Amino acid sequence: MKNYKLSEAEDILIGEKGTKERDEYEFELKLELIGDMIKTARKKRNLTQEQLGELVGVKKAQISRLENSTGNVTFETVMKILDALGAKLNFKLQLQ
Template sequence: MPTDPPPAWVLTRRRQIGDRIRAARTSRKLSQEKLAETIGVDRKTVNRIEQGAHATSIDRLLLIADALDVPLRNLVG
């Protein structure tokens, strides 16, 4: 059974979170590959999260925040 797509504001927020993750990652000079390895996913998953195309779990966001050494609120704020 197909599900309805999320509302537009959810997609916008996903992209904003992805932008913050990308900014934190690049400021620490980490590649998508290195971040992916650190949090236990593949590079494509990191790319989809940064693009806002993947609805990731809170657990994965916590792992990303820890790997980037930033408070979670800085990523989802």
């Protein structure tokens, strides 16, 4: 049995960096992480999805879709949600 480094396994199972498959995977992973962070922050604030939706001006279903990465949400809505949760978003831009 051959052992693989994590980066080698990712290349084999997902696709090499720069390929369409790998880019799509990494994009979906980032969306999932954002949803998880929002869900964690919401729970720390003792808010239901419905209550957070009311603070933001969207329906509970939209909060649920974002937290579960099952639908498209605008950047504006994400920013409103973070604001309602008292959370800050930091960006790091890397040019390659």
